[in-house]
Amino acid sequence: MKKLLGAGLCALTGVALPGCVTINIYFPAAAAEKAADKIIEEVWQLKKPGEEGQGTQGKPGAQEGQGSDRPTAPEPASQPGMPPQQLMQPQQ
């Protein structure tokens, strides 16, 4: 019985020890996902400006007040044939 337990433990150690070596070079998928989200949110401006925290100095309710500040993206629906340069110009 004790012998069997010993063999089992030996086998487990044999599996665990190489695991030690590989775990250090293993790609941190969860952390990478978080980092990717952070970059994408900034590039695509998915969060309202000021929500990141550095600019706002403890103003409670600042987030809610900004809801209407942010204009929605200009919709090219009416003139789908316009190049981006023209889309950027203010309509006169």
Add this chain to the structure above:
Amino acid sequence: MVNPLLLSSFVLLMFLSLIPLAGYTQANIEIDTPAIVSLKQRMQQRHNQLEAYYARGAVGLTRDGLVDMRDANAVPLAARQSVNALVAAENQDRNAMYREIARANGHPEWEADIRSTFAQRWIQLARPGWWYQSADGSWVRK
């Protein structure tokens, strides 16, 4: 002679004590280097121009973390060249970004993993109506 049972227990205990340490080293991915920040800013500015083309389905998100001209007919002939240039510039910055993140974290070999992570997240966070490439390469509207 050393008792194998005792030895195994000891080695196993050593292994278990390493687990929290490994967890700690995996906790963070460095993305605040000057190179990454400047790439991010350029992509952010370019997005203002690209956004309309994502919405129109002219440009889509590829499965390998880049963008591609999906439907050139959705872009007027006069603007096609400038959109192509936008796509090329965006892909150049995206490739540089993946390479730079891997390098900044001391593992250049992670570039492919970082790329595939980004590929999934770009698509996940894309707005409804935008087009993306599924795993088999076909275009899907979100």
